[in-house]
Amino acid sequence: MKKKDIIEFEVDKMEFGGTSVTLIGNREVHMKGGISGQRVKAAVKRTRSGKADVKIIELLENSPIETEETCKHFNECGGCTILSVPYEKQLEIKEKQVMDLFLKQDLFGFQFLGIQGSPEDKLYRNKMEYTFGDEMKDGPLTLGLHKKGKHIDILTVDGCVLVDQDFTTVLTSSVEFFNEKQLPYYKGMNHKGYLRNLVVRKGVNTKELMVNIVTSSQVDFDMNEYKEMLLKLETEAEIVSILHTVNDGLADAVQCDELRVLHGRDYIQEEILGLKFKISPFSFFQTNTKGAEELYTMTREFIGDHADKVVFDLYSGTGTIGQVMAGAASKVYGIEIIEEAVVAANENAKLNGLTNCEFVAGDVTKTVKKLKHKPDLIIVDPPRPGVHKDAIRDISGFGSKEIVYISCNPKTLVLDLVEFRNYGYEVEKVKCMDMFPNTPHVETVVKLKKVR
Structure with a gap:
């Protein structure tokens, strides 16, 4: 070979x-x-x-296990790679994959509680980030997701089964509108063009919809006509936010040089386990709302009652986990490096009448050293790359009796758990939560206890 x-x-x-x-x-x-x-x-x-x-x-x-009906984009779109596999079989596969990663690192002797499926395995996403482009060179304008294995070709995914009809309505109406206007899409190769992305977010429990059109500043186009078109659409959720983000960055990512509010407000609201959260256009929020409720309930069960104790919520984002845990703690400190997320977290705590939550902006490694209180329990929910070794050292240095680690990437999770073991923490119990049905991803919740 x-x-x-x-x-x-x-x-x-x-x-x-x-x-x-x-x-x-x-x-x-x-x-x-x-x-x-x-x-x-x-x-x-x-x-x-x-x-x-x-x-x-x-x-x-095809494989003998591919017995499930798929969507019309399957095998072309790079999204739901295991949509053809029955959901129960998907869960079985993911559970075994996670356990294999633990065993490779000699992590065993803990209570394994299996995998919990998502309440919905279709139509579960509350956010989609679409890209403008074309399906073939010099073809008509498309808006959707990248074709599998392609950096340029874009497929208009109007038959996607991960999102509900509101997303499809906004998607198809937008691509028709901008096709009529004959506006050029932004080409990353030469950094010329106008239309870049369309980001749609939905409050699943509150029935609020946000539409964010992302363009460069290279064309002077009045977006009011687009706004009026959107407001005439028949959607289940109410469109409470229409935004125009100007992005002249060279990277193929949605970033904001200027934010213009075309209609309503610059956020939507969502409710999770009786708490309200403001979601801004660029803040992180779990993409599976019903799954998030299950994940946070599971985390709360792992934590138990800490009514008289101090909890640290590290990599806290907009503070969802910390606030869900606030009812079982005397004080919650959240640390997050993105300042906008920290502002939102403190606003959300105020919105929910939580006086025992405080969110601080800063790098976890540096900020944990400055806090006055020592934690009785630490919650760690890092991004995909996991926790930096220096941060693991500092987190362990607090001597907290328990750590609950929530991970969206079990590959980095198991490496971090080995590091925590070096500082005297052993894995007590593990449970997986499938937040991303029909894709290869899964969340894992781990409880660590201090043994030496």
């Missing part, structure tokens, strides 16, 4: 994160994508001792 060879094989083991590993002879063949039992044709990208990296060219035969 050498570079540029074309090979055919049956996919063996699915690994966490949407990759697969197949043993061919004495060589491990690693591939992005692939479902156990599929027969594929692939091109060899590179080889090294005992390993090879390949890229799928063609799906020759």
